Amino acid sequence: MAERIIELRDITKSYGQVYALGGVNLSVDRGEVVGLIGDNGAGKSTLIKILSGVVRPTSGDILVRDKPVSGWSAARSRDAGIETVFQDRALAVQQTIVRNIFMGRELTGFMGWLKVNKEIEEASRLMREIGFTSKVFTPHSIVGQLSGGERQGVAIARAIYKQAELIILDEPTTALSLTETAKVFHFVRQVRASGRSILFIGHNIHHVFDIADRFVVLDRGKVALTADRSAVKSADELINFMEDVAHPGGLPGLREAGEAEQQAR
Amino acid sequence: MEPDLESPLRAHAGSARQEWKHPSDHWLRGFVLDNRASLGTLAVFIVMMAVFMVANPTVFTTWYLYSSVLTTLPVALFVVVPLVFVVTCGEIDLSFPATMGFASWVFALVVQAGYDPFLGIAAALVTGMLLGFLVGSLVVYGGLSSLIATLGMNFLLRGLIQIINEGKSMSLTSLSNSWAYKIFSSQVYGIPVQIFWAIAFVVLSAMLYNRHRFGAQVRVVGDNPDSAQQMGIDVKRVRVKVFVFVGIGAAIAGTFSVMINFTWWPTAGDGYLLPVLASVFVGGTPTWGGIGTVVGGAIGAVTVSFIQTGVVAAGLSGFYVQFFNGLIIILSLLGHKWNQARYR
Numbered sequence: 001m002a003e004r005i006i007e008l009r010d011i012t013k014s015y016g017q018v019y020a021l022g023g024v025n026l027s028v029d030r031g032e033v034v035g036l037i038g039d040n041g042a043g044k045s046t047l048i049k050i051l052s053g054v055v056r057p058t059s060g061d062i063l064v065r066d067k068p069v070s071g072w073s074a075a076r077s078r079d080a081g082i083e084t085v086f087q088d089r090a091l092a093v094q095q096t097i098v099r100n101i102f103m104g105r106e107l108t109g110f111m112g113w114l115k116v117n118k119e120i121e122e123a124s125r126l127m128r129e130i131g132f133t134s135k136v137f138t139p140h141s142i143v144g145q146l147s148g149g150e151r152q153g154v155a156i157a158r159a160i161y162k163q164a165e166l167i168i169l170d171e172p173t174t175a176l177s178l179t180e181t182a183k184v185f186h187f188v189r190q191v192r193a194s195g196r197s198i199l200f201i202g203h204n205i206h207h208v209f210d211i212a213d214r215f216v217v218l219d220r221g222k223v224a225l226t227a228d229r230s231a232v233k234s235a236d237e238l239i240n241f242m243e244d245v246a247h248p249g250g251l252p253g254l255r256e257a258g259e260a261e262q263q264a265r
Numbered sequence: 266m267e268p269d270l271e272s273p274l275r276a277h278a279g280s281a282r283q284e285w286k287h288p289s290d291h292w293l294r295g296f297v298l299d300n301r302a303s304l305g306t307l308a309v310f311i312v313m314m315a316v317f318m319v320a321n322p323t324v325f326t327t328w329y330l331y332s333s334v335l336t337t338l339p340v341a342l343f344v345v346v347p348l349v350f351v352v353t354c355g356e357i358d359l360s361f362p363a364t365m366g367f368a369s370w371v372f373a374l375v376v377q378a379g380y381d382p383f384l385g386i387a388a389a390l391v392t393g394m395l396l397g398f399l400v401g402s403l404v405v406y407g408g409l410s411s412l413i414a415t416l417g418m419n420f421l422l423r424g425l426i427q428i429i430n431e432g433k434s435m436s437l438t439s440l441s442n443s444w445a446y447k448i449f450s451s452q453v454y455g456i457p458v459q460i461f462w463a464i465a466f467v468v469l470s471a472m473l474y475n476r477h478r479f480g481a482q483v484r485v486v487g488d489n490p491d492s493a494q495q496m497g498i499d500v501k502r503v504r505v506k507v508f509v510f511v512g513i514g515a516a517i518a519g520t521f522s523v524m525i526n527f528t529w530w531p532t533a534g535d536g537y538l539l540p541v542l543a544s545v546f547v548g549g550t551p552t553w554g555g556i557g558t559v560v561g562g563a564i565g566a567v568t569v570s571f572i573q574t575g576v577v578a579a580g581l582s583g584f585y586v587q588f589f590n591g592l593i594i595i596l597s598l599l600g601h602k603w604n605q606a607r608y609r
Contacts, residue, residue: 090495092488093608094555103485104496112478144608158496 002029011060020046022221035212042218053077081165085155093144126157131190149180209235302549303561310568320579339463343518347511349562355487355554356411361515363422365534368393369519373529382445397512401505435529450524471559488555547597
C-alpha cells in the first residue's frame with residue numbers, strides 16, 4: 001500500500017456558533033492526485049487553511065505518515081512537506097523565473113553573494129522535472145511574459161524546490177483557457193510521476209474529473225462523497241450527484257440549467 | 266465532445282529535451298535586452314553631450330569642465346545609488362539631504378575637536394546608519410507613508426541642525442594636511458580622487474543589487490510584498506535595511522562634500538534633493554517598484570550634473586539651466602516608458 005502522506009480525522013472548525021467544517025475525513029497517499037470539489041461556502045478554503053497550518057482545527061486529529069501530530073501549525077505543515085500554491089498573487093511578475101523559484105531561499109555562498117550559475121542549473125533541473133520546458137523561455141525569462149498556465153508551472157517548480165511532498169493547488173485552472181489548462185495538467189501528471197502528491201481544488205468539475213485519481217466532494221462542511229476515479233463513469237455523474245446533495249429531492253428544471261451551465265464552460 | 270487536451274502539449278514536448286539558451290542566441294542581443302534601461306540613459310547622455318559640443322566645441326574639449334563635474338558628481342553618486350534600492354523596494358526617501366547634513370556635522374565636530382578625520386568618518390557612518398534606521402523604522406513599523414514621513418524627517422533633522430548651530434558654519438582647515446584628505450579627495454594627475462571611490466561604490470552596489478541576496482530580496486519585496494512574505498522573507502526588515510543603506514550613502518556623501526570644501530555648512534546636502542531624485546528616474550528606475558538599475562542611476566547622475574555645466578559652457582545664459590533640466594527629465598521618462606513594458 002502506498003504511503004499515506006497526510007490524514008485528517010474527524011476535523012471540525014467552528015467560528016463561534018457557525019461550523020465551517022463538521023467532521024471531515026480526508027487522506028492523501030503518495031503519488032496520488034486527489035480532486036477536492038465543492039461549491040462556494042462548502043468549506044474548501046477552510047480545509048486548505050487547516051492543511052497549510054494557518055488555521056487550527058477546533059477538534060480532530062491530523063496524522064502525518066500515520067503518526068499523529070500534536071500542535072499543528074504552519075511550521076509543522078511545512079515540515080510535513082505540504083506547500084500551497086495560490087492561484088494568483090504568488091509570483092513576482094517583474095522578476096525572472098529563477099528569482100521566483102528561489103524567492104526567500106536564495107542559493108548563496110560567501111557573505112550572501114548569489115550562486116548565479118548554480119541557481120540556473122537547479123532551476124533548469126526543477127523545470128525539466130515537471131515537464132516545464134520550451135524553446136521560447138529560459139530560467140532567465142521574466143515571469144510577466146509567461147502565460148497563466150506557465151506561471152502555475154513556476155509556482156509548482158518552486159513548491160518542489162521547497163521539498164514539497166504534497167502540493168495543494170487552489171483553483172489552478174479557474175481563469176485559464178483550454179490550452180493553458182492542458183499545460184497545468186501536464187505539470188500535475190509529471191509531479192505525480194515523480195512520486196509526489198497533489199490536492200487539486202476546483203470549481204470546474206470537468207477539469208477536476210480529467211486529472212484526479214480520487215474525488216472528494218465537500219458540501220456544507222462535510223464530505224458528501226469519496227470515490228475512486230474507476231467508480232465514477234463520467235463528469236456528468238459527479239455533477240448530478242452534487243446537485244442531489246445540494247438539493248435533496250431535486251428542484252424541477254434546476255438540473256437541466258446546471259448542465260447547460262457546465263456545458264457552456 | 267471531449268476536447269483533446271493533450272494535443273497542444275505534444276507539439277512542444279518534442280523539443281522539450283533541448284538545453285536552455287539565453288532569450289537570444291546572440292550574446293549582444295541578450296546584453297541589450299537585459300540592460301535596455303541603462304543603455305537608454307546612456308543614449309540620452311550621449312545625445313545631450315553631442316548637442317552641447319556642436320553648440321560650442323572649444324569648451325568641451327577643455328579638461329577644466331570635466332574636472333569640475335568630477336569634483337561634485339561623486340557626492341551625488343553616493344546617494345543616487347542607495348535611492349535606486351529604496352525606489353525598487355517600493356518606497357521613497359526624501360530625508361537624505363538632512364542625513365547628509367547631520368552626518369557631516371558629526372564628522373566636522375570630531376575633526377574640529379582635534380581627532381583624526383578617520384575617526385570622524387567612522388562617527389559619520391554610525392550617525393548615518395542610526396538616522397537611516399530611525400527613518401526606516403518610522404516608515405515601516407510606524408506604518409507611515411514614506412513620501413510624507415521622510416519629508417517630515419528631512420525638515421525635522423534640518424531644523425535640529427539649524428537650532429543648535431544657529432546658522433553658523435564650521436571651517437576645517439586642518440583637513441588639508443590629513444591622510445584622509447589625501448586618500449579620499451585630493452587629485453591624481455588632475456583627476457579628483459573621489460570619483461574613483463564613487464565608481465567603486467557604484468560597482469559594488471550594482472553587484473549587491475544584481476548578485477546578492479540583499480538585492481534579490483529588495484526586488485522581490487518591491488515587486489510583490491505579499492508573495493515575499495508568504496515565501497518567508499521578512500519584508501519589514503528588508504524595507505528598514507534599504508533606509509539604513511540610504512543613511513550610509515548620505516553619510517559618505519556628506520563627509521565627501523565637507524572634505525572637498527574644507528567647510529561644513531548647516532545647509533550641507535540641501536541642494537542635492539531634487540537633482541538626486543531626478544537622476545534616479547532619468548536613470549531608468551521606474552516609480553512602481555520591483556525593478557531598477559544602479560548603473561542607469563549613476564549615468565543619470567552624470568547626465569544631470571552635466572546639464573548645468575553644459576548649458577553655461579555652450580554659451581547660453583544660466584537662465585536656461587532649469588529649462589534644460591526639465592526637458593531632459595521629461596524626454597528620459599518618455600523614452601523609458603517606450604522602452605520598458607510593465608508586467609502585472
